[in-house]
């Protein structure tokens with residue numbers, strides 16, 4: 222059962238998910254930037270063991286609203302893979318070894334930021 226101390230965490234996650242959803246909708250009508258390598262990023266998602274398919278759409282783990290309290294490096298983030306791959310500000314939650322990706326202002330260890338041809 223959720224506790225009151227978990228509530229701010231859930232609100233922050235829901236707000237981030239709403240922002241991602243809104244950004245994806247805007248990209249679909251041509252507003253906002255699309256990552257130039259989004260197709261490579263989405264292809265990496267297709268080989269990921271966290272990938273889930275619902276109604277013909279690939280998700281990074283279970284869709285967000287089916288599992289709000291999650292560890293993205295274990296459960297995935299819950300975003301549609303193609304929408305997330307298109308966002309220039311998004312990163313894969315895991316690195317090439319399946320460990321949690323580390324992000325800093327100047328570096329990222331995620332699978333997407335360490336693309337190498339032919340390797341997923």
Ligand SMILES: [Zn+2]
Pocket residue numbers: 311312313329330331332333334
């Ligand atoms: Zn990254």
